[in-house]
Amino acid sequence: MFSMSSRIRRARVAAHLTQAELARRLSVQRSAVTQWERESGTHPSLSHLAQIACETQVHFEWLATGRGECHASMGALDTAVIAQDYAQDELESRVLQGLRQVHSRDREAAVRIVEMFANLR
DSSP, rough: OOOHHHHHHHHHHTTTHHHHHHHHHHHHHHHHHHHHTTSOOOOOOHHHHHHHHHHHHHOHHHHHHSSSBBBBBBTTTSSSSSGGSOSSSSHHHHHHHHHHOOOGGGGGHHHHHHHHHTTTT
């Protein structure tokens, strides 16, 4: 299995992008892309990883973990990101951060509590 740095490089090269062009599309410095592609380098943030997947037309899961297929079929990435799945303000962000800290066995109860409040209106 390839490392994340190797998968990022493979995706970029297969998409016929230079490090500079990928950096420009992601609004980062070229040195950031260089770091991401270096075995001992840093990892991109989750949002940058999602952008890399979209720009290079590879599956996010493959890019992030090495699992699954590398390339998407035609049109499969058109709805790769659903904007409503992301926090839309500071309060939603705090709820999401809190939920991520709840132990997995208690998450269902936490979601039900939020849903209960939503249904009170």
